[in-house]
Amino acid sequence: VAVKVQRPSIGDSIAVDMLLLRRLIAVVDKTALPALGISQPLTPLVDEFAGRLFAELDYVQEGHNCERFQSLYGGMPRVRTPRIKWPLTSRRVLTMEWIEGVKLTNKPAMDAAGLSVVDFVDVGIECTLRQLLEHGYFHADPHP
Structure with missing residues (x-):
């Protein structure tokens, strides 16, 4: 058999990473995107990615x-x-x-x-x- 065991604190590590990524992208949304003439924010993509990533932990x-x-x-x-x-x-x-x-x-x-x-x-x-x-x-x- 093959056994895949989840590391105990992986959920916490991913949560911190996603929070930091979301904050970074929020800055990009407010500064770089308007300067490039882009009106669609990227934070919803980060939120979707984070949700899918957390689902992978089950x-x-x-x-x-x-x-x-x-x-x-x-x-x-x-x-x-x-x-x-x-x-x-x-x-x-x-x-x-x-x-x-x-x-x-x-x-x-x-x-x-x-x-x-x-x-x-x-x-x-x-x-x-x-x-x-x-x-x-x-x-x-x-x-x-």
Whole structure:
């Protein structure tokens, strides 16, 4: 199995980072954007980003996202998603099936397995575009 354990204070660290980023962008909104003739503030983008980032801290939700991804793309021959081990999963611990693979950066192993980086990129782009354009959904934690 693969186990993903959340660091205890990661939520606090992200909260501080997002507060600082929001304050910085608020200054940009008031100074740089008007000077460039841009009227749309950037702070709503930071708020949206922060909300999505905090949602990523819920590993139960991540498990559900993984299952949704599987239901949408599990029929594609080059896509595999690990099964979630629900009895061993909680908000801060995600336990799933281990899937053996090859890192894209390991060229000798890729060559030995007859795998092409371009093929992986093509599959990644196809899945990402289908998620966004067909399903209005995005699972941001894929791994080749």
